[in-house]
Amino acid sequence: MGYKFKPNKSVRKRVRLTGTGKLKTGHGFHSHLMSARNAAQRRRIRRPAIMFEGHARNMRKMLGVSGIHPGKIRHERELAAAEKQSSQEKK
Secondary structure (H helix, E strand, O other): OOOOOOOOHHHHHHEEEOOOOOEEEOOOOOOOOHHHOOHHHHHHHHOOEEOOHHHHHHHHHHHOOOOOOHHHHHHHHHHHHHHHHHHHHHO
């Protein structure tokens, strides 16, 4: 009997997987002492951040979705768009 993979629930609660396979997470340094920061920085921290790909690769393994490759998805979409554009130019 093999080992059943159990995804890491704490990672699941902290990140969201985008359609292209990138990981979205909230910014850190947002819980207190916000009065010391300027308004622009407070606004930026409110918005979600895309996780650095080196860390995201490890987190995807923990989530059990390590087969998703954002760079490959982006490349395939660019090829499809270029092919669509070239077929429209021929018409």
